[in-house]
Amino acid sequence: xxxxxxxxxxxxxxxxxxxxxxxxxxxxxxxxxxxxxxxxxxxxxxxxxxxxxxxxxxxxxxxxxxxxxxxxxxxxxxxxxxxxxxxxxxxxxxxxxxxxxxxxxxxxxxxxxxxxxxxxxxxxxxxxxxxxxxxxxxxxxxxxxxxxxxxxxxxxxxxxxxxxxxxxxxxxxxxxxxxxxxxxxxxxxxxxxxxxxxxxxxxxxxxxxxxxxxxxxxxxxxxxxxxxxxxxxxxxxxxxxxxxxxxxxxxxxxxxxxxxxxxxxxxxxxxxxxxxxxxxxxxxxxxxxxxxxxxxxxxxxxxxxxxx
Numbered sequence: 229x230x231x232x233x234x235x236x237x238x239x240x241x242x243x244x245x246x247x248x249x250x251x252x253x254x255x256x257x258x259x260x261x262x263x264x265x266x267x268x269x270x271x272x273x274x275x276x277x278x279x280x281x282x283x284x285x286x287x288x289x290x291x292x293x294x295x296x297x298x299x300x301x302x303x304x305x306x307x308x309x310x311x312x313x314x315x316x317x318x319x320x321x322x323x324x325x326x327x328x329x330x331x332x333x334x335x336x337x338x339x340x341x342x343x344x345x346x347x348x349x350x351x352x353x354x355x356x357x358x359x360x361x362x363x364x365x366x367x368x369x370x371x372x373x374x375x376x377x378x379x380x381x382x383x384x385x386x387x388x389x390x391x392x393x394x395x396x397x398x399x400x401x402x403x404x405x406x407x408x409x410x411x412x413x414x415x416x417x418x419x420x421x422x423x424x425x426x427x428x429x430x431x432x433x434x435x436x437x438x439x440x441x442x443x444x445x446x447x448x449x450x451x452x453x454x455x456x457x458x459x460x461x462x463x464x465x466x467x468x469x470x471x472x473x474x475x476x477x478x479x480x481x482x483x484x485x486x487x488x489x490x491x492x493x494x495x496x497x498x499x500x501x502x503x504x505x506x507x508x509x510x511x512x513x514x515x516x517x518x519x520x521x522x523x524x525x526x527x528x529x530x531x532x533x534x535x536x
Contacts, residue, residue, distance in 0.1 A: 255298040257305060257333070259364040261376040264289040273378040276357060281381045283480055284354040285454030287346050288380065294323075294364045295340040296333045304367035305330040311360035312347055321345045330364075351453055354384045385452040385479045389459065390488035391426070391445040393468075400445025401491060402428050405463035408438075408449060411456050411476070423462075424449060454480040464491055 262270040265280035270291060273279055282288055290309070296302050306329045307314060314321070314328035323341040325331050330341050349358070363375040387408070393399040409421040427435035429442040441448040445465075457479050464470035468491035477485060 255300055255302065255366070255368060255371045256296075257302060257364050257366055257371060257374050258295045258297045259307075259362060259374040259376050260293045260295075261362045261378045262291040262293075263378040263380055264291070271378070273380065276379065276381075279357060279379045279381045281383060282349060283454040284349050284351050284382060284384050284452075286349050286480075288349060289344060289346045290360075290362075290378065292343040292362050292364075293340050294330060294333065294343070294374075295337055296335045298371075299335050301335065302333040302366050302368065302371065303331065305333050306365045306367070307343060307362065308365065309360055309362045311358075312345065314345065317345055349382055351384070353382045354451075356382065358382050383481070384450065385454050386448055386450045386482050387452060387457065387459075387477070387479050388441070388446070388448045388482075388484040390447070390485075391465065392488040392490055394490035394492045397488060397490065400443065401465040401468060402426055402444035403463075403465040404445075404461055404491070406447070407460045407462050409458050410453065411458055413456075415458075415476075418455070422449065452479055459485075461489070467494055468492065469494055 263273045263280060265271055266282065271278055271280050290312075292307060294305065294307065306327065307324060308328065314324065315326070320326070320328070321343045323330060323343045333339065333341060357379050358381075359377050359379040361375055361377040363373050365373040391401045391404050393401055404426055406424040407421045408424055410418040412418055422438055424438045424447060426444065426447065427437055427439040427442055428444045429435055432440050432442050435442055438449050439447050440450055455478070457477055459475045459477065460473070461471050471489065471491055475485070475489070477483065
């Protein structure tokens with residue numbers, strides 16, 4: 229029979245520490261920016277594949293979420309956007325005080341401040357990506373600022389319509405001219421009217437005016453700011469009655485009138501020698517009258533000579 233026995237001697241572990249130490253407080257801030265798409269969804273929009281498409285003239289809404297990621301309260305955190313003067317917005321967005329600052333920002337996500345504001349895209353923004361950068365800048369210079377960009381793709385809009393014969397709507401009519409003007413909510417013009425003349429050419433590249441559609445009686449005007457417009461015909465195709473009815477339409481993206489615009493053919497006036505009193509009859513009548521006058525003068529002269 230074997231017996232195993234283990235013995236342990238008393239052992240003392242000595243713990244030694246260096247000098248006294250303390251964990252310092254951490255102060256930090258984080259800002260996250262979002263942009264709203266046309267469907268009302270908020271996009272992170274950090275890369276071009278996630279940029280929502282908007283149009284010149286659109287109102288675009290942005291959202292900033294500012295969080296104190298440290299463990300001490302921050303004061304007077306200034307919020308900036310490199311394309312929008314936030315301090316000048318009237319009214320100031322909720323969450324901001326005068327000067328576009330957050331007066332007090334408590335630690336933790338539950339105390340994050342959400343700021344929303346809108347901008348109107350001008351014509352100068354069209355033609356590609358528009359990226360703007362927002363930052364949260366603490367008053368304490370020992371705390372690093374936090375910045376975050378968001379991008380959108382900005383395009384201009386187009387308007388298309390057709391001009392056809394009212395008697396045969398399959399027949400497009402060449403040669404009409406138009407006035408296109410953007411209007412505000414009260415119907416007052418914004419800027420100058422755009423004159424449009426029908427381009428008839430073999431290719432769009434040959435169109436030199438505002439109509440970029442080379443087909444007769446088919447119109448496309450590009451480079452428009454999104455908004456309300458009024459289209460009015462100013463000259464009808466030859467041989468047709470003008471339809472100067474103002475037609476209002478909201479333009480955004482590729483927009484078109486649903487129905488073609490018709491012209492009624494003019495009533496053809498009676499031409500001479502085709503019925504009615506023509507040139508021949510007029511000449512005959514004038515000649516007869518002239519002959520009668522000449523005969524009367526001859527008779528009077530003859531009488532005078534006889535009397536003499």
